[in-house]
Amino acid sequence: MATTETVTSEPASRMTLRRPPFAFSRDKALHWNAGKPEFSQIVNAASLAMPYLEPYLIKTMREARPLITDAQLVRDLDLYCGQESAHYRQHRKFNDELKALRPEIIDTLEAALAADYARLARDRSLTFNLAYAEGFESMALAIGHMLIEEREFLFGGAESAVASLVLWHFVEEIEHKNVTFDVFKHISGSYLWRITGLFYATGHIMWRTRRGYHALLKADGLWRNLRSRLALAHVLFRIFKSLTPKFLRILHPAYHPSQVADPEWVSAWAAIYEASDTAAARLDTHRLREALPVALPA
Ligand SMILES: [Fe+2]
Numbered sequence: 001m002a003t004t005e006t007v008t009s010e011p012a013s014r015m016t017l018r019r020p021p022f023a024f025s026r027d028k029a030l031h032w033n034a035g036k037p038e039f040s041q042i043v044n045a046a047s048l049a050m051p052y053l054e055p056y057l058i059k060t061m062r063e064a065r066p067l068i069t070d071a072q073l074v075r076d077l078d079l080y081c082g083q084e085s086a087h088y089r090q091h092r093k094f095n096d097e098l099k100a101l102r103p104e105i106i107d108t109l110e111a112a113l114a115a116d117y118a119r120l121a122r123d124r125s126l127t128f129n130l131a132y133a134e135g136f137e138s139m140a141l142a143i144g145h146m147l148i149e150e151r152e153f154l155f156g157g158a159e160s161a162v163a164s165l166v167l168w169h170f171v172e173e174i175e176h177k178n179v180t181f182d183v184f185k186h187i188s189g190s191y192l193w194r195i196t197g198l199f200y201a202t203g204h205i206m207w208r209t210r211r212g213y214h215a216l217l218k219a220d221g222l223w224r225n226l227r228s229r230l231a232l233a234h235v236l237f238r239i240f241k242s243l244t245p246k247f248l249r250i251l252h253p254a255y256h257p258s259q260v261a262d263p264e265w266v267s268a269w270a271a272i273y274e275a276s277d278t279a280a281a282r283l284d285t286h287r288l289r290e291a292l293p294v295a296l297p298a
């Protein structure tokens with residue numbers, strides 16, 4: 001997989017606004033990967049954050065917009081906000097299915113997320129919020145590469161709509177990888193702030209996700225199940241083994257996300273969407289081992 005740090009100058013105009021027609025099914029919403037309920041609940045917990053985190057990112061970027069003097073960067077910022085807005089709307093749809101199955105747990109988790117992001121937006125400086133946004137986006141780029149590298153292990157045989165949702169989301173995270181970095185750089189740009197934002201955003205989202213999957217797995221009766229805990233440890237080990245080197249390169253003072261070459265899988269996914277938005281929303285999870293994505297037959 002192409003993750004080498006070659007410099008690529010990809011114009012952000014590659015960003016495309018898409019609305020894949022995902023068809024979520026309620027009875028498979030919790031354990032959408034039946035073979036990996038632990039990973040299902042990690043993703044579900046992370047999904048709960050999106051309708052709070054992504055509007056906060058958009059709000060932060062819109063606050064920065066009048067301060068930007070580069071017209072291309074303003075266009076990129078608008079496309080970025082368009083992509084993030086599509087993400088949280090689709091996650092909201094999926095999260096509603098989760099909420100129908102675990103209403104009390106989801107209400108509690110959502111209330112905490114809503115309070116966190118309202119507090120950040122209200123009490124923190126624009127510099128802090130831009131650093132958070134850039135920290136989150138650098139991690140999202142690393143997570144996108146990890147998910148594509150580990151796609152067969154993580155999504156193999158899973159229900160197609162949720163796997164396709166997550167892979168679509170992270171294809172677009174890879175597409176808009178440069179925008180928050182360039183906006184942050186344009187407006188404040190200090191290394192110390194960038195690293196503060198990276199650690200704060202990473203720590204915050206991981207803490208909230210951990211609380212989420214803990215509550216969800218407890219409700220499933222899996223948290224005290226030894227086999228399930230070992231499976232959870234195995235999934236987390238695979239995830240962090242892939243993520244750690246990608247996280248470490250972000251720490252380099254000369255890091256820029258454009259140095260991270262995009263996986264070939266991403267452009268192949270974009271071509272599938274170009275041909276059929278329905279196909280991109282229905283990936284064949286039994287064929288993820290293949291080098292390029294394949295959709296389920298119509
Ligand atoms: Fe997103």
Ligand SMILES: [Fe+2]
Nearest residue numbers: 084137140173
């Ligand atoms: Fe993003």
